[in-house]
Amino acid sequence: MKHANIDFNDAQQVATGFLMPAYYNVEATVYQTKYQAFDYARYLPVITEGSEWARGVLFRSSDIAGKAEFLSGKGFDMPYADVSRDQHLKGFELAGIGYEWSLEEVQTAALEGRQLGNEKAMAARKVAEKRLWDIALTGATEKNWTGLINDGNVPAADVAANGTGSATFWATKTPDQILADINSAITGIYTETKGTEIADTLLLPSGVMDLLSSTRLTDTGMTTLAFLRQNNAYTARTGQPLLITEMFELNTADPGGDGRAVVYARSPDVLRFHLPMPHKFLPPFQKSSMTWEVAGIMRTGGTEIRLPKAVRYMDGLIDNS
Structure with missing residues (x-):
């Protein structure tokens, strides 16, 4: 063949x-x-x-320094303003x-x-x-990068320990205590930056998102989540809705593995x-x-x-x- x-x-x-x-x-x-x-x-x-x-990208940041003071008539004690500059890559x-x-x-x-x-x-x-x-x-550990939910430069702290048995967990708190924790973080950014930044975004662990959407504020007839959307420090100041969403990665994101929420201003001037x-x-x-x-x-x-x-x-x- x-x-x-x-x-x-x-x-x-x-x-x-x-x-x-x-x-x-x-x-x-x-x-x-x-x-x-x-x-x-x-x-x-x-x-x-x-x-x-x-x-990569190179950007520069600057800050002002100085204070206006009372002067003598001859003006030999004139205070001066100055500008500090930092360069980042x-x-x-x-x-x-x-x-x-x-x-x-x-x-x-x-x-x-x-x-x-x-x-x-x-x-x-x-x-x-x-x-x-x-x-x-x-981030990426091999590049020594951190990310949105684990940057070491971001202020981080446990919420108030005023739940049942002095616990911080939101499942042990009243809706009013939870709302106070959230608004404290939003207001803290506004105060710390002297009004130049205000948080417009709230990222929640999926576990507490379920809690807020199912817990009712008895005196309003609304769920805690629905009440929060209408009544928060950002909306009160701007009239704009606060973006509230969940993220599974936040369930164990804090150093102790006990759940982390992130509050921030979603602006390219802040983060990108x-x-x-x-x-x-x-x-x-x-x-x-x-x-x-x-x-x-x-x-x-x-x-x-x-x-x-x-x-x-x-x-x-x-x-x-």
């Missing part, structure tokens, strides 16, 4: 000719898909400006997650007249978004997530005789809290013992 000769190089050329248009169809489909579970842009201003390949880093296609997968799809499946591309995209989500929230290069796929290249790789790359500088005094951590909210 005589076997036909198989031109392996021709098979590769056919595969390559099929692969490129298939890749662009897959890429377009993947970037139409949204991953709401990793929506870090909801909590942080995402900065994508500037060059994708910049080493936030570096960017390259990260990546991609996928690959084998010759068998490509040839089979071409033979059957169908597009290559987008499952691998969607998986890579979702893994990339999950990584950016984790960096935004808690650097993403000069959102995740993107590079064109496929043949990395072996039977495999094509699609590299996926991104560059980020993580979360930067520029004004830590405009952020507060409230700890000791949940008994996780």
Whole structure:
């Protein structure tokens, strides 16, 4: 029996000719898909400006010093104002997650007249978004980065120990005591910054979100959460709604693992997530005789809290013992 000769190089050329248009169809489909579970842009201003390949971002901060005093008539004792300046550099880093296609997968799809499946591309995209989500929230230990919920420069303290048995846990407190804890944190930012910043966002552990939405204020007929949305220090001062949302990562975020809430001003002047290069796929290249790789790359500088005094951590909210 005589076997036909198989031109392996021709098979590769056919595969390559099929692969490129298939890749662009897959890429377009993947970037139409949204991953709401990793929506870090909801909590942080995402900065994508500037060059994708910049080493980082340089910014300067300044403060004024001096005091006007009474003078003698001759003016030899004139006080002077001065300005202090600080320079800060936030570096960017390259990260990546991609996928690959084998010759068998490509040839089979071409033979059957169908597009290559987008499952691998969607998986890579979702893994990339999950990584950016984790960096935004808690940083990256290998880069010595912290995130939105664990920055060491942010003021952090247990809430008042006035619950049952002098506990801090909100499950042991009355709705009025819980509301006092929250408004104290909002007012604390306003007072500490002398009115220049006011918190407009409250992130809660999922456990206490359930508590507030199910506990009723008996004299109002409203749940604690509904009452808080209408009556809080931010809304009272601005007339604008306070953003209140939950985050599972906060259930064990405080140093003792007892739950943390975050109150902050959601403004790029206060904090930001650097993403000069959102995740993107590079064109496929043949990395072996039977495999094509699609590299996926991104560059980020993580979360930067520029004004830590405009952020507060409230700890000791949940008994996780």
